[in-house]
Amino acid sequence: xxxxxxxxxxxxxxxxxxxxxxxxxxxxxLWAGFAICTxxxxxxxxxxxxxxxxxxxxxxxxxxxxxxxxxxxxxxxxMAILAMIALxxxxxxxEIMAMMCAPIGAAFTLICLATGSIWGRPMWGTWxxxxxxxxxxxxxxxxxxxxxGLYAAFEDRRKGAxxxxxxxxxxxxxxxxxHFSVEWWTTLHQGKTIxxxxxxxxxxxMMPPLIWMTIAVKLMFGAALLDRSRNELLSQDxxxxxxxxxxxxxxxx
Amino acid sequence: MIPELEYASFVWSSxxxxxVVVAWQILQPVLYRRRLMAELREEQALQxxxxxxxxx
Numbered sequence: 127x128x129x130x131x132x133x134x135x136x137x138x139x140x141x142x143x144x145x146x147x148x149x150x151x152x153x154x155x156l157w158a159g160f161a162i163c164t165x166x167x168x169x170x171x172x173x174x175x176x177x178x179x180x181x182x183x184x185x186x187x188x189x190x191x192x193x194x195x196x197x198x199x200x201x202x203x204x205m206a207i208l209a210m211i212a213l214x215x216x217x218x219x220x221e222i223m224a225m226m227c228a229p230i231g232a233a234f235t236l237i238c239l240a241t242g243s244i245w246g247r248p249m250w251g252t253w254x255x256x257x258x259x260x261x262x263x264x265x266x267x268x269x270x271x272x273x274x275g276l277y278a279a280f281e282d283r284r285k286g287a288x289x290x291x292x293x294x295x296x297x298x299x300x301x302x303x304x305h306f307s308v309e310w311w312t313t314l315h316q317g318k319t320i321x322x323x324x325x326x327x328x329x330x331x332m333m334p335p336l337i338w339m340t341i342a343v344k345l346m347f348g349a350a351l352l353d354r355s356r357n358e359l360l361s362q363d364x365x366x367x368x369x370x371x372x373x374x375x376x377x378x379x
Numbered sequence: 380m381i382p383e384l385e386y387a388s389f390v391w392s393s394x395x396x397x398x399v400v401v402a403w404q405i406l407q408p409v410l411y412r413r414r415l416m417a418e419l420r421e422e423q424a425l426q427x428x429x430x431x432x433x434x435x
Binding site for chain 1: 382384385386387389390392393394396397400401403404405407408409411412415418419420422423
C-alpha cells in the first residue's frame with residue numbers, strides 16, 4: 127500500500143505542474159532546516175569544540191571543508207542517478223533536476239578546494255600540491271563546469287540535457303578515484319579519519335559540528351536544487367498552457 | 380562574542396568563502412526568477428495586446 131503510494135507519487139512528479147508545486151512547497155522547509163542546522167553547527171564549531179592539539183583553530187575550517195567535499199561527491203552521485211533515470215525513462219523533470227545539480231555541485235567543490243587550500247597553507251606550508259586527492263577534486267570541478275557548459279551550448283535544451291547526461295555518467299568514474307585516492311596513492315592529504323563502520327580517528331568531541339554542518343549542506347543542496355529546477359521548468363515551459371494559466375490566475379510565486 | 384582564534388585570518392576567510400557561495404546559491408535563483416517572471420509577463424502582455432511600451 128505504502129509502496130504503491132510512493133510509486134504513484136513518483137510518477138505524478140513527472141508532470142510539470144505537479145513538480146512545480148512540489149518544489150514550491152518543499153523548498154522553504156529545506157531552507158529553514160538548513161538555517162537551523164547551520165546555526166547549531168556554527169555554534170558548536172566556534173563555541174563548544176576545543177582547538178586541535180596540533181592544528182589549533184584551523185581545525186574549525188574542516189567543519190565546512192569536509193561537509194562540502196562530501197556533498198560535492200554525493201551531489202555528483204545524485205546527478206548521475208537522475209541522469210540515468212532521464213536517459214532510460216526520458217522523464218523531463220528528472221532531466222532538469224540532473225542538469226541543475228551541476229552548478230550546486232560545482233559550488234560545493236569550489237568551497238572544498240578553496241577552504242582546503244586555505245587550511246593547507248598554515249598546516250602543510252603550501253596552498254596547493256598536485257597530490258591525487260587534490261587533483262581528482264579539481265578534475266571534479268572541471269567535470270561539473272563541463273556539464274554546465276555542454277548543457278548551455280545547445281539551443282534545444284532537451285538535446286543538450288541528453289548529451290550532458292551521458293557526460294555525467296562518464297564522469298562518474300572520477301568519484302571512486304577521489305574516494306580511494308588516499309589509499310591507492312601516497313598523498314599529502316591525510317587518509318580516512320571518519321568511518322561510518324568502524325572506529326574514527328577523529329575524537330568524538332569534534333563530531334557534533336561536523337554532523338550538523340553535513341546535514342545543513344545536504345538540506346541546502348536539496349533546497350537549491352528545487353529552486354533552480356523550478357526556475358528551469360518555468361523557463362522551458364514558458365509557452366505551455368499551465369504556465370499561462372498560473373500567470374493569469376493567482377500569479378506564479 | 381566573536382571568538383578569538385589562532386590563525387584567525389585563515390579561519391574567517393574560509394567561512395567568508397562559504398558564506399559568499401551559500402548566499403549566491405540563495406540569491407541566484409531569486410534573481411533569475413525575477414527576471415524570468417518579468418519576461419513572461421511581458422510576453423503575455425504582447426500576446427494579449429495589453430503591452431504598455433515604455434518607449435513608444
